Amino acid sequence: MKIGQVASEAEVTIDTVRFYERRGVVPEPARRPSGFREYPASTVERIRMARMLQNLGFTLDEIIEMLHAHDAGTTSCDSEQWRLEGALDRIDTKIAELRRTRRLITATMQECRTGQCRFTAQLDGSPSVNRSADRW
Template structure:
């Protein structure tokens, strides 16, 4: 498949296909004598898998590692569960950080509504 066909099948841009190839999500494409990349038909599915993992919260490096583990044929739910556990732990921490930040912002808003604005750093809110 040419790069444009892969991009279309995977519903991404050609630049995304190139980026994924550079980052190791896709193995390096074969080259035609003309220099055009030639990808296997499986490339689009691999890109869709990578995007799905990123949508779950995996970093691109984690996606590459997970796909490599899958490529070896040794990956099972049992051996790979730790990857999802790490993502869930990271998301839980981010949610906790956002909840703390929201509480601070809400408290500042309540103070502002009551006419008692607090200092933020060295500046007043209003």
């Protein structure tokens, strides 16, 4: 299978396939006598798996480790549980950060409604209103 077909079936760009090859997500394919890469059909599923794992919050390095462990036959649900817990912890951290940001925006909007807009105060050089550690 040529690189364009792999990219099309995996729903990624050709550059993504090349990047994944360089990083070790997919094994380096054999080459035809003409020099063209010849990818096995399993490359498509491997790329789809990597993308799914990225969507679950895993880093590319983690995905590479997971795939290499799978290739070595050393993976099981029990052996990978810690990776899932780590991804879940990162997601919980992001959710907490987004909630803090939302509270800040809501507070800023309320201040603007009462005429105490920190945007105009800071841009005009006036002292900022209601400064606190978790705000601007």
